[in-house]
Amino acid sequence: MPATHLSCRKCGADQPLEGIGTCPSCFGPLDPIYDYDAIRTTLTRERIEAGPASIWRYAELLPVTPPAEPRLAPGVTPLVAAPRLANELGLDELYLKLDTANPTHSFKDRVVAVATAKAQELGYETIACSSTGNLANAVAARAAVEGLNAAVFCPYDLEREKLVATAAYGATIYAVRGSYDDCSRLTVELSFELPWGFVNVGLRTYYAEGSKTVAYEIAEQLGWELPDVVVCPIASGSLFSKVGRGFRDFRDLGLVDGVVPRLIGAQAAGCSPVASAWAEDRAVKPIRPATIVRSLAIGSPADGETALATVRETGGAIYPVPEDEVGENMVLLASTAGVFGETAAGVSLGALREAIARGEVARTDRVVLLVTGDGLKTPGPVADRFDPVEIEPDADALLDRLGVPA
Ligand SMILES: Cc1ncc(COP(=O)(O)O)c(C=O)c1O
Numbered sequence: 001m002p003a004t005h006l007s008c009r010k011c012g013a014d015q016p017l018e019g020i021g022t023c024p025s026c027f028g029p030l031d032p033i034y035d036y037d038a039i040r041t042t043l044t045r046e047r048i049e050a051g052p053a054s055i056w057r058y059a060e061l062l063p064v065t066p067p068a069e070p071r072l073a074p075g076v077t078p079l080v081a082a083p084r085l086a087n088e089l090g091l092d093e094l095y096l097k098l099d100t101a102n103p104t105h106s107f108k109d110r111v112v113a114v115a116t117a118k119a120q121e122l123g124y125e126t127i128a129c130s131s132t133g134n135l136a137n138a139v140a141a142r143a144a145v146e147g148l149n150a151a152v153f154c155p156y157d158l159e160r161e162k163l164v165a166t167a168a169y170g171a172t173i174y175a176v177r178g179s180y181d182d183c184s185r186l187t188v189e190l191s192f193e194l195p196w197g198f199v200n201v202g203l204r205t206y207y208a209e210g211s212k213t214v215a216y217e218i219a220e221q222l223g224w225e226l227p228d229v230v231v232c233p234i235a236s237g238s239l240f241s242k243v244g245r246g247f248r249d250f251r252d253l254g255l256v257d258g259v260v261p262r263l264i265g266a267q268a269a270g271c272s273p274v275a276s277a278w279a280e281d282r283a284v285k286p287i288r289p290a291t292i293v294r295s296l297a298i299g300s301p302a303d304g305e306t307a308l309a310t311v312r313e314t315g316g317a318i319y320p321v322p323e324d325e326v327g328e329n330m331v332l333l334a335s336t337a338g339v340f341g342e343t344a345a346g347v348s349l350g351a352l353r354e355a356i357a358r359g360e361v362a363r364t365d366r367v368v369l370l371v372t373g374d375g376l377k378t379p380g381p382v383a384d385r386f387d388p389v390e391i392e393p394d395a396d397a398l399l400d401r402l403g404v405p406a
């Protein structure tokens with residue numbers, strides 16, 4: 001495990017590889033530091049290709065010892081070409097990264113697998129989180145398979161589909177009468193009092209690193225090449241920042257050549273603190289979310305500033321997507337690619353359409369759109385499309401109705 005210590009993103013102070021969520025001196029976020037010189041001498045494409053078919057094939061670039069017996073391991077999700085959607089959008093080459101194929105149908109299984117490996121190393125018997133839904137599913141399932149307890153804190157009015165699955169996995173659900181940001185504050189307070197491994201508080205440094213594997217996989221699945229553009233939804237900004245980091249890692253380690261892709265960030269118009277900060281070239285200001293896209297409803301994004309730095313570094317953009325276009329985009333994705341992504345995917349597709357309309361993305365760009373969660377958890381915005389043709393079980397009657405002569 002070549003991670004050597006944690007370092008504060010703000011003041012640069014070093015910390016040991018423990019369960020420390022933020023810098024004790026300045027409360028800045030912490031990042032694991034790796035011995036890249038050592039990694040460069042051992043990590044090759046062949047070595048990665050010979051590894052397990054999961055995120056653990058990139059263990060050298062993760063800040064935990066991989067589990068001796070990986071169970072329900074996430075990652076190595078399909079990267080599929082979407083020619084009909086590409087054609088619709090006026091692109092030559094478009095791929096979908098189907099993180100819906102993870103055990104609980106979202107990319108959150110990646111981050112939870114890494115955070116839980118650390119939680120187990122530190123001896124925690126309970127893992128916990130604040131969540132907009134998908135993280136709760138992932139924590140609950142991971143606890144179930146590892147034989148740990150799970151406690152999740154979600155806004156009380158989240159999509160039932162997410163909460164019901166979480167309950168089936170056996171987690172204790174605290175339905176908080178408040179927003180996600182209230183849940184987040186609550187878990188920060190509780191983390192000082194309870195001997196639980198809060199995956200996105202004290203273990204956040206480890207959790208966040210799991211998202212780099214999305215970028216590693218895309219590069220590997222494209223035959224060790226970098227795409228030109230990657231479209232990624234933003235809630236806390238962690239996934240977006242770490243995807244950028246992942247592509248940089250691979251390039252700096254000599255595993256791929258070329259330029260790090262432009263990252264296009266996507267937020268719902270009713271919760272777009274990072275998109276607004278980018279558009280107005282200022283710092284992120286917390287807002288009160290009012291969006292149907294519950295998975296991205298974070299008004300005070302912990303990694304908002306890092307996401308801004310990432311978008312600037314990669315020459316990308318961040319767009320807000322109108323609320324009433326989210327369902328339409330979910331339907332466009334489903335009906336042209338056969339992929340039913342959740343509201344966050346509708347937002348990502350909306351941001352891609354905006355980038356194309358503005359000329360930020362050209363026909364010849366090789367584009368990857370992240371589908372980070374499953375539409376079956378958020379069917380609400382497309383419910384009005386459900387209009388079945390109700391018939392009797394009578395072939396003649398149907399043929400007659402279809403105008404087929406008897
Ligand atoms: C489906 C989905 N996509 C994207 C995100 C954004 O993740 P982050 O908080 O790392 O920005 C979330 C967060 O909950 C999510 O549930």
Ligand SMILES: [Zn+2]
Nearest residue numbers: 008011023026
């Ligand atoms: Zn600091």
